[in-house]
Amino acid sequence: AKISNLRKDFDGISAAIYSYQDRYRFLPGDDNRADNANRGWTNAVAGTGNSALNANDAFSAGANETQRMWQHLRYAGLIIGNPAGTTDNVGGRANPANAFGGLMGFSNTTAAWGLGLTGNIICASNIPGKAGAALDGLFDDGSAGTGQMRALLNTAANPANFEPAGIIPSTTYLEDGSVYTVCKRF
Numbered sequence: 001a002k003i004s005n006l007r008k009d010f011d012g013i014s015a016a017i018y019s020y021q022d023r024y025r026f027l028p029g030d031d032n033r034a035d036n037a038n039r040g041w042t043n044a045v046a047g048t049g050n051s052a053l054n055a056n057d058a059f060s061a062g063a064n065e066t067q068r069m070w071q072h073l074r075y076a077g078l079i080i081g082n083p084a085g086t087t088d089n090v091g092g093r094a095n096p097a098n099a100f101g102g103l104m105g106f107s108n109t110t111a112a113w114g115l116g117l118t119g120n121i122i123c124a125s126n127i128p129g130k131a132g133a134a135l136d137g138l139f140d141d142g143s144a145g146t147g148q149m150r151a152l153l154n155t156a157a158n159p160a161n162f163e164p165a166g167i168i169p170s171t172t173y174l175e176d177g178s179v180y181t182v183c184k185r186f
Helices: 002-024 065-075 129-139
Strands: 104-109 119-128 149-153 179-185
Touching (some): 002 104, 002 119, 002 129, 065 104, 119 129, 129 149, 129 179
Antiparallel strands (some): 104 119, 149 179
């Protein structure tokens, strides 16, 4: 059931982002009109409007567009949760939780991350190896290091930030109690 719920998390976030883009013509978080003056969204901070999220980590607590994305989606009514709040990674700007107690994240990545994926990605942290392999098999090729879905072994169970740049992606999902951050190209 958790694997099915995690797949729904990935699909639901994708659908919410596409719906936001259809409605507002911007990527949520990057929307340069998503504020009180233009939309009446109290405490929302507009993005730069450059068609990319200006941060390269999916779970950062810093003030960046990856955190504002969740608030924009909540104000638009596309994901559940109260959008109120001015503190990044808290309240309206907090990353949603996934079925395994980790976080869902969205980011714009570069090759420096070591994943081998570039551009916008959706990520989930705290995913056990067996679940990662099953999810990867549903979306992609079942391999942690190839295809459109890739994984990094977490150094801790709910990383505050995405794993450091330059780490080589996992080549397989181990079923030894390890947990992973899995990311899928958006």
